[in-house]
Amino acid sequence: LQSRGLSILSELMQSDFMQGMIDGHLIKSSSLCPSDPKFGLAFELNDTPFRATHDLVDTIIYASMAVVQTIAIVFAQKHTSVASPVTLDMPVPDDAKLIDLTDLSSVASWADMALAEGKSYLGGMVETNNGDKVLGISSLLSTVLDDNGLMTFPLADQGHGFDAGGVKLLLVDVSLVGLDSFEVFDVLNTTDPNTFSNNIKLETIGVILKLEMSVGDNADPEMVTVALTLKDIEIDAGLSVAMDQDLLGSLRLGSILNTSQIFFCVLSTIHAAGLSDFVMRIGDISEFSISGFIS
Numbered sequence: 001l002q003s004r005g006l007s008i009l010s011e012l013m014q015s016d017f018m019q020g021m022i023d024g025h026l027i028k029s030s031s032l033c034p035s036d037p038k039f040g041l042a043f044e045l046n047d048t049p050f051r052a053t054h055d056l057v058d059t060i061i062y063a064s065m066a067v068v069q070t071i072a073i074v075f076a077q078k079h080t081s082v083a084s085p086v087t088l089d090m091p092v093p094d095d096a097k098l099i100d101l102t103d104l105s106s107v108a109s110w111a112d113m114a115l116a117e118g119k120s121y122l123g124g125m126v127e128t129n130n131g132d133k134v135l136g137i138s139s140l141l142s143t144v145l146d147d148n149g150l151m152t153f154p155l156a157d158q159g160h161g162f163d164a165g166g167v168k169l170l171l172v173d174v175s176l177v178g179l180d181s182f183e184v185f186d187v188l189n190t191t192d193p194n195t196f197s198n199n200i201k202l203e204t205i206g207v208i209l210k211l212e213m214s215v216g217d218n219a220d221p222e223m224v225t226v227a228l229t230l231k232d233i234e235i236d237a238g239l240s241v242a243m244d245q246d247l248l249g250s251l252r253l254g255s256i257l258n259t260s261q262i263f264f265c266v267l268s269t270i271h272a273a274g275l276s277d278f279v280m281r282i283g284d285i286s287e288f289s290i291s292g293f294i295s
Contacts, residue, residue: 194240226290
């Protein structure tokens with residue numbers, strides 16, 4: 001079961017759906033960087049729908065059995081899922097001059113300093129407004145988390161669900177848990193001319209799904225909550241990027257050193273990006289629960 005579960009994650013992380021999300025954010029970043037000629041422009045993003053494979057559907061059905069909770073907790077300790085590295089097809093303009101990530105000094109005199117500044121901020125300790133010391137990535141994400149430390153995506157108006165056989169199911173929202181529990185955020189380490197290696201550790205990470213379910217044509221919907229929280233997570237991921245040297249060199253130094261803009265400005269110079277490998281280690285499953293309709 002643990003192998004099946006982690007295979008779902010590996011397949012999702014390297015799917016066209018995830019690639020479409022990455023590409024969409026790269027396009028959007030150009031409109032958010034003051035140094036980019038496309039700053040302030042509106043872009044129409046074409047979302048790539050997620051296409052499940054037969055094996056993925058089979059795994060989800062299997063995992064929905066009541067015995068999953070017991071088996072997962074017993075056998076999920078200290079395991080590793082290793083996805084085979086893949087060769088990414090990253091289309092770039094014919095005249096683009098791509099950056100050699102192992103030698104950023106060829107880009108501009110400040111390039112190495114900018115990369116070091118970004119790594120230092122994200123992975124180093126910073127002081128919050130109340131005097132606490134947290135990782136930079138935690139400080140950055142705190143601006144989008146609610147009072148309970150959750151990042152919630154409302155989905156009720158997007159119609160994600162199904163209606164079949166008198167059973168109606170609608171996904172209301174998805175909340176991510178544990179984005180305030182980073183312990184290590186060691187990212188942007190170059191391993192070859194087009195790849196960054198990244199190591200991330202979290203105390204916890206999880207997801208809460210809220211769904212409306214009803215059985216029968218005239219039945220009132222009931223709220224169902226599915227929660228899964230993992231403990232002691234470590235992720236090693238290879239990120240391959242095709243970054244344009246001329247675009248990066250044209251950025252103003254002030255935009256790069258301003259931590260509120262650095263991510264959008266750097267992302268705006270990337271033609272394509274994707275995960276070349278993904279390894280995840282899980283210490284334990286601290287929570288798996290289904291409440292509401294079946295309680």
